[in-house]
Amino acid sequence: MRKTNYYLLFLLLFMAFPQGCELTDDGTYTAPITLYERIGGTWAMSSLTQVDEVAKVNDLTPVEEALTNKFTFKSFKIALHVDSLFQPTTYEVTGTAPELFATSGYWQLDEPFVHADQTASNILLYSDEARTQLTDKLTVLTIPGTKAVLDFSLTRMDNGSPFVSYVYKLKSAN
Amino acid sequence: MKKIICAFLIIWTLPFAAFAAGRIAEIWTQPAVYKADEPVSWFFDVTGTDLEGLTTGVYMWTWFPSEPDKDHWANSSEFAALTYVEGNIWRFDLTPTEYYGVEASSITAFYGLLKNKDGSKSTDAFAPDQDPPNDIRMYSLSTIQGSALIDYYPKVFTTDRPLSVLINAHNTWSGCETTAVQGDLANASNVHMHGGVNLWDIVVENNAANLDKTELASLGDGVYRMDLILDDYFALPDGYDLKNINMVFADDTWSHMGKDQSCADFMISMTEEPIAELKFFPQKISRKDILVISRKNNESYVTSLTYTITAETAVLTGSFEGDAEEFKAYIDLVTGLKGLNPAKINVVIKDNTGRVITDTDIPLVVLQ
Structure with a gap:
């Protein structure tokens, strides 16, 4: 009886696999939709908040400072370019805001899909096309969906501990 | 016999004088700071004492650091006479070392009282042990x-x-x-x-x-x-x-x-000033960050603040925004320190009076 059960289970699995991997039958291959389709584009400043990560951990005040209306942060725009296949290419920051991270280069996500373990995706910025020289990492806080907003944070580390973050809330400027 | 009566009178009047004759309303000196071998005027307001209302005949009776008019309680000497000023205010001019006949170093405090010539009226004692203090002080240099x-x-x-x-x-x-x-x-x-x-x-x-x-x-x-x-x-x-x-x-x-x-x-x-609170934000900072400095509860005379930040060859200056309740400065180190890699910044903050509020070094986190 037990032998029969195992046999049946194996048969079910065997049947399931080929079907899942089968190409669609419309004649052309369509790559799965990636985050690049949602994150690629030009984004403009809604708000910018500086967060004191040391104060946050130690219950000190203040923890945050609103920078949106300071200097020329309002003029901040970032264009995350993708090619026709929605693969990431270059990026550039325009406006006259203080340059908290490198203002041009190449970008990619650490994974093209939402992380299976629910951790935040990261936009990785590089100075070279081969993407060997990482300049900055922007952690995605809100992925654009029905609302065309992109939120990310730039966190600076001191010996592995975060000490300051900048939370960018951006709106689509396509 | 006369002497005995006199002595008895003194013994009898002293405690009376010390406990029931009225506290001297105010004592001050001109100048406020003086050395023991300098001329000084002591002023006394005898309002509320037994001497209130007198315009003549007020005398100094003092027993420390010495007793210049010793044995003359019932008939004060003229060298101990005070000068009438106005109202109930009397003035006593002296050079303490001369009046007391002692070295300046011996003059550490003054004990005494004011009286009329025959000792029938007097004030309470002026002395450092009065509570609240009611004495003639000497500023220590x-x-x-x-x-x-x-x-x-x-x-x-x-x-x-x-x-x-x-x-x-x-x-x-x-x-x-x-x-x-x-x-x-x-x-x-x-x-x-x-x-x-x-x-x-x-x-x-x-x-x-x-x-x-x-x-x-x-x-x-x-x-x-x-x-x-x-x-x-x-x-x-x-x-x-x-x-x-x-x-x-x-x-x-x-x-x-x-x-x-x-x-x-x-x-x-002269005003009771609030205790101002100066804060740097964030707690740790690098050369690629925005530095925010705030100063809350500023003193009444502080109407503006300025900063000067120096790091290697860079000098960043500017003014704070806000008001006495809170002044704040936002400083763009990213742009200001571009091309440099200093290990620290020096921050000097001054107020409108030129007073230096702080002159401090802030280390910069070395970015990997």
């Missing part, structure tokens, strides 16, 4: 002879009573525009006060026409004293709301000057 730049006495004063301001010319500053120098004023042959009140609202200048009025007395060892009654010196209008006294010292030709630390103007503040 040790503070100003040490590392202090300025001091004043009495610590609680009114505009109609003598005030002494003391400076130590060896410790004052000058030349901050080029190279700051300490003690140059000690090279001056005379020292004058360029003074003002309420952030120079009313000014008595150190100029040729004012040399007598503005000159300080030398007490030796670089210590100079200005004696003034604020109402008279600055001709303060009636009801003037005095908040602070502002001073810069110099000789008559302004060739030697004496100012506060970092060459700020000296200031004595």
Whole structure:
């Protein structure tokens, strides 16, 4: 009886696999939709908040400072370019805001899909096309969906501990 | 027999005088700060004592540091007589070392009372052990002879009573525009006060026409004293709301000057000032960050703040925004320190009076 059960289970699995991997039958291959389709584009400043990560951990005040209306942060725009296949290419920051991270280069996500373990995706910025020289990492806080907003944070580390973050809330400027 | 009666009378009257004759309403001295071998006037307001209403015949009876009019309780000597001023105010002019006939070093306090000639009326004692204190004090010069730049006495004063301001010319500053120098004023042959009140609202200048009025007395060892009654010196209008006294010292030709630390103007503040709170944000910072400095609860006389940040070859300057409740400065280190990689920044914050609020180094986190 037990032998029969195992046999049946194996048969079910065997049947399931080929079907899942089968190409669609419309004649052309369509790559799965990636985050690049949602994150690629030009984004403009809604708000910018500086967060004191040391104060946050130690219950000190203040923890945050609103920078949106300071200097020329309002003029901040970032264009995350993708090619026709929605693969990431270059990026550039325009406006006259203080340059908290490198203002041009190449970008990619650490994974093209939402992380299976629910951790935040990261936009990785590089100075070279081969993407060997990482300049900055922007952690995605809100992925654009029905609302065309992109939120990310730039966190600076001191010996592995975060000490300051900048939370960018951006709106689509396509 | 007469002597015995007299002695009995003294024994009988002393406790009476000490406990039931009325506390002297106010005591002050002119000048406020004096040395034991200098002439001084002691003033007494006898309102509320048994001597109230008298216009003649008030005498000094004192038993420490010595007893100059010993054995004359019932018939005070004329050298112990006070001079009537007005109302219930009496003045006693003396040079303490001469009046008491002792060395200056022996004069540490004064004990005594005021009486009429025959001792039938008197005041309570003036003595350091009264509670609250009701005595004739001598300012100790040790503070100003040490590392202090300025001091004043009495610590609680009114505009109609003598005030002494003391400076130590060896410790004052000058030349901050080029190279700051300490003690140059000690090279001056005379020292004058360029003074003002309420952030120079009313000014008595150190100029040729004012040399007598503005000159300080030398007490030796670089210590100079200005004696003034604020109402008279600055001709303060009636009801003037005095908040602070502002001073810069110099000789008559302004060739030697004496100012506060970092060459700020000296200031004595009369108002109870809040305790200001200076904060740097964030707690740790790198050369690629925005630095936010805030100062809450500023003193009443602080109307603006400026900063100067230096790091290697970069000098960033600017003003704070906000008001006395909270001044804030947002400083873009990213742009300001571009191309540099300093290990620290030096931050100097000054207020509108030139006072240095802080002069501190902040280390920068080295980015990986």
